[in-house]
Amino acid sequence: MTQISGSPLDENSYVLETRALRAYYRMKYFGIDREVRAVDGISMHVRKNEIYGIAGESSCGKTTFIKAIAAAIRPPLEIVAGHVNYNFINNDLYALPSKERSAIRWRHLSYILQGSMNVLNPVRRIHKTFEDFAFRHMHMGRSEFEQEVKRHLERLRLPAEILRAYPHELSGGMRQRVCIALATLCKPEFIIADEPTTALDVVVQKDVLAMIRETQSEFGSSMIFVTHDLAVHANITDRLGIMYAGRLVEEGRTADVFSNPMHPYTAHLIASLPRIGDIHPRNALTGSPPSLADPPKGCRFHPRCPLAMEICRHENPALTTLAEDHRVACFAASATVQPTSDEKPQHPEALETVR
Amino acid sequence: MLSRRTFMWLAGTFLATRPAFGQAPGSDLPREQLLILENPEGTIKNAGWFNIWAINAGGQTTGLHQNVMDTFWYIDPDHGINGVWDNSLATEKPIYNKNFTEMTVKLRSGIFWSDGVEFTADDVVFTIETHMKTSGLRWSAPVQVNVAAIEKKNPTEVLFKLKKPNSRFHALFTVRWNAMWMMPKHVFEKVGDVLKFDFNPPVSLGAYTLHNFDRGGKWFIWKKRDDWHRTTVARYGEPGPGYLAYIDPGPPEKRVIEQLNHRLDVIHDLSPEGMFTLAKDSPSSVSWFKGFPYAHPDPTLPSVIFNHRLEKFQNKDVRWALALLIDIKAVSMASYRGAATISAIGVPPTGLYPKYYFEPMEQWLTGFELDTGKRKIKPYDPTIGKQIADMLRPSLKDQIPSNPVDIAAAFGRGWWKPDPEAATELLQRAGFTKQGERWYQPNGQPFSVKVMVEGDLRPVMTRAGSIIAQQWRRFGIDANIDVAQGTLLDRRGVGDFDTFIGWSVETWGGHPDLSFFLDSWHSQFVVDVGKVQPPRNWQRWAEPRLDKIIEEIRTIDFDDPRGVELGLAYLKLAAEEMPIIPLMAYNVFATMDTTYWTGFPSLATKPYTNPVSNWGNTKYMMVNLKPTKPAK
């Protein structure tokens, strides 16, 4: 069901593009004066109408990346370098004055967050929240708006009663659905979904995923979908990016990535997926993900990498296209992979931040 | 640093620039006709109650007993307008038969109640009979104890028949601070239960009637009667103020503030410091003494009062030792900042008592010898009053009198000179021992003395107590003050104390007769600790020799010169036995603002009565007051 509109080079077919994006936590709290390089030079793009998945162990920088592209930067997190461009503003997100930025929120760019238990104001009835979030974008009268909301819920097969409810009166799954309805109400071009199905039981998870899928294709909005759960990626995303230690190590059509993982880390992740009737013991990776406070030199995976070579210790492999629409950053994957500078920008003043 | 002077200067400039406070705020009364006095009772809980014969029901000194009540006689604590004794409702002194079982009273005619009814013997008879048949009225008890019957001889003469001889029965009707007031028959005879009747508005026998009062009890305003000339004070002329306001100005500092703002003409009492502030910053304020110590000495005698029921105080040597450990100069400074009139003997150095008692005693005191067991000492130092004066002169300059007579009047005469040595010897003779730094009783207990004081309610006494405790502590006695704020009266009553600062001696002030307090010192009334000791022998001192004196006083006439001799006998006995340690007069810092009124009593110019505004006697002040600026 993947439809690739245009070639990778076709700029305007991108909805989101990041270039060499670096987002660091600069901490001066209590003497722990350190720099956590949570997102360290990620360049990627999301095409119209696709669901782009991001996978990786917890604390590999997923959430930070999301924050960065959502302009949800709050100290100590800083955008240190790079750009975040959306086609609907065809400009760098961070170049926008905050006023315009908040103007595009929800209209063009909406979110489905993790932990939907606490993302809804506990003392506000649902319909109020809808109003707060979307009313001003819809340019219509109250009653119309309410009709619209009802219609929208219907489309998502949600009972209209929930509008009168308080969050705590709804089940977790229901709340998550509400969030999706909320996020899609304005038919935004871009939706950011951060672990939307985590902490839901499997059955609910399936429905929710289905729902996301439908709405997305129905409204033709693009989406970044973040979860550590590869199984979820497998059945929802079009393309998949694997993050490790703040970097994108592999990216490609989800199918390709699963069928033919080129990066040892990806390979390991996929290998460690449970398969029915499999009796081979999983060969676990040695060691644990590096601290982003001081990541190892060279390829950040090399300390744990079974195929590590000398060069991996010094040089940082560039993310290189090795097959159609399939990029990998690993010297072992192919000789064509060139080193890229591991330069860390000389502390440019932090780009504008939003609260 | 902002020095005290600059601070006061700032305050001064503020005061200078403050808006005019001529009018009593919010009051529509012409200020030049209004006299504003402090009522030390504070806020009256039950303002609407004027039946003064019911106990504690309402206020007494709201102006009610000063200007609305009247009775047979007044004794002035000072010199009086026309002698110490004044026949008020009576025309002459009480007339007793020779064995004091009958008292005849001749009544003034032409005296009218404020509602136009004339005052007659019927009112007297009614008042007495009401008290005979009603218990729980303020004067029921003494009437029921004494009066067998009362007869109206004619409209201006009544005869009291007494149950037993009593040469002091008239004291019941003789105003010192107050006395038994007369009831208006025509009002009270209509009343069912006298105890439950609020007597509002009061029908007045005095020169003023109720004009207006605050239900909240903060102020009472009295208006001069148009027929003021049909009242007893008229003999001395027309009362000056058209209106009297008795108010609750709050704590001392507020009183100072109010007088600085000329919103309070007569302050009842202050802290010494407050007094000094007024003396310094309020040129229009005057007081009893022209200069230092300003205060009016009440005819009461603050002392260290021992609990004679406690073993440790039963030996007179101990009591004397404690007396000799007191440095009265320090006490005077600490309590009154030197503004005290000290007294070494058992009567207050006030009113006419210097003449009656202090001068005669001086000789004896200087010669008085005390046997410490090891040696004989002469403890009395006649120069202490002078020493205090000299001590104060550098700072207060010419405010301090220099001729001996004035010094004696202001600061008192002599006192016991501190003599730790003698004290040691006395204690040792009493079987007390000093181990290390601390003294122990014969029974081995550490010698501890608690000095009960009343805290905020009587700041000056509290200070005296704490300095005395300190002086004893220095000597190795475990002495501390015990603040019994609000509970002192009760603990005093049941003897729940070691010692306390207070008075068991109160006198007429103007009249030498001592029965006013001494009669109650008879051992027949002394009860054990725990039972309530009737006033005023709080020390529970039982002394056969004293009983003799008391019994004789009971049999002689009020004005019998023998009374003074017996008084002196008591004083000598008290000096030897030291049942209480007399300290000084209770100096009341009554302060008068002359911005609107002049003619207030003062020792130098006209000591016709005391200015202490809660005394019944202050009715004589009203007829002496004149507006400072003649009414427009």
Added chain:
Amino acid sequence: MIAVFRDLFRYNGEFAIGFMIMMVILGVAATSFFSPYAPIDSYLVAMDAPPSAEYVFGTNSRGQDIFWQLTFALRNTLAFGFIVALISRILSLAIGLISGYAGGAVDRVLMSVNDTFIVIPLFPLLVLLYFVLRDDMTWFVLALVMAGLGWAYDARLIRSVMISLRTREFTNTSVFSGMSMPRIVTQEHLPYVLPIVFSTFMNNMNWSIGLEVTLAVLGFTDVDTPTIGGMIFWANQHSAMVSGIWWWYFFPTLFVTLTFIGLFLLSISMNEYIDPRSRLDRMGNS
């Protein structure tokens, strides 16, 4: 621990200031042990001397050096506040947690007790107790009494926080994940409650000392033990304000106020350090 302290000091302005203030206060209080005068002795130095080189804070009308008086007063007042706060914290934390969690009958019983304590106007009660105990009402007894009366308010506060926490999702999740209540309380929720306990600790000291001052000023305490309130009591006894001895009020007031500001600053910086959220921010998602 040392490190934490060092960091707090170096990187948290509130803490640094608060800490320094408290050091000064404690320092002053400590000097009381070297006082040349016995705390309750009077008429030892010239009266009413304004602050000067000789008497830093001046002297009062009782011939006491206000500086030395203050040292004793601060010592006693601090000790007083601390004891009250400590004991009442223990009570309120225990009761708040228990009744917040147990709910049902336990909660109702505890809260009835609690509300009773909240509802009874303390002031008259203390005054009455003073009348009953009289000079047995030493500042320590007073401290105990007030601790016994001062826990209820915060117990209820903690309880209400508990209830709102209990209704939050993660409680249930941890319940389902089979955590025992005690563990949930201590591990999941204490972090939310501790800041409250800390800040209320300070508030409670504030409350108790304030009340002590008031009682003392009105003469309802043992005036032989110098406290801040006691000093003001004596100042009033001498109409110090109208007679211009302003320093007799100024310095006690200044120092008691400083004390509170110091404690308060400490409490808020502590809160920040303890509060799990701010810690999260601090560490980032690394």
Added chain:
Amino acid sequence: MRSYAIYVGKRVLQFALVVFVGISITFLITHLTPIDPVEHSVAQVSTFGFSSPESIELLRQSLRELYGVGDNLWEEYLIFWQRLARLDFGPSLSAFPTPVSELIGRALPWTIGLLTVSTILSWFIGNIIGGLAGYYSRNRILRIIGMIMMGLHPVPYYIVAFVLLIVFTFLLPILPSSGGYAMNLAPGWTPQFLGSVLLHSILPSVSLILVGVGSWFMGMRALVSNIVTDDYVTYAALAGVPERRLVTSYVMRNAFLPQITGLAMSIGAIFNGAVITEQVFGYPGIGRLLVEAVHAADYSLVLGITSIAIIAVSAAVFIIDIIYPLIDPRVQVTQ
């Protein structure tokens, strides 16, 4: 709705219990005081007047009968409850025979007036400013206000009141130093009287507010600074919900709820405050009456006042308790 009825029922019971226990304790303590009203009256009579011991004894007996004190505690206790049912506290002993209820009735309006106004004012001012300070934690002005609050809040109430008194009645005498209204005014709805009442209430209420605001301010600021980090606020912020709406409906609304409970809880404390205010400013309320009653050993009056206070305060708590579930959806009334 039924569960709510049950909830209310429970609260009612609790309310009753609280009142019962509270009043009983006070009754006991009051009757433990060493002060004996009779002796007090006797002392009052004899301090200046006559002092013949027989008469004093007689007086004492008759007063005992009159006041009906001294019989055993238990009887007094029962009688007390019987009377309380009729809100009759018997006659005041220090203003005999005037009924306690009458004395209280006279003083209560002053206290209630003063307290409600100053409490409500300080609650709102404190919470609103505090909330803003918590939300705009970087705003300089709010930080300064915070500093001032912090500095003011800890100052013992007495001192604040006293300083105000000195400044505005002594150094700069523009306000009355005591009383509820000016001398010789007739109470009534006349502009002159009301103006006077207002003038006299300035110092007391301002002092109460100055001290009250601080704690609300800081409580609210703490609450808010926690709430702003909650997910639903972040989410709404991401959604670009307009700031005003964010502050009011998301932050403040959630932060106010605990403060409402706080208000209920603090009412008792506020009453304490009133006692002192009325002492310092000589305000004719029940706080003052209470202290006087205590000094006069008038325990029927003390009891009366304390009982009224207990009932009033617990009633306030009760009311807030029963409406709280209605305003905070999170709290299920079942608990």
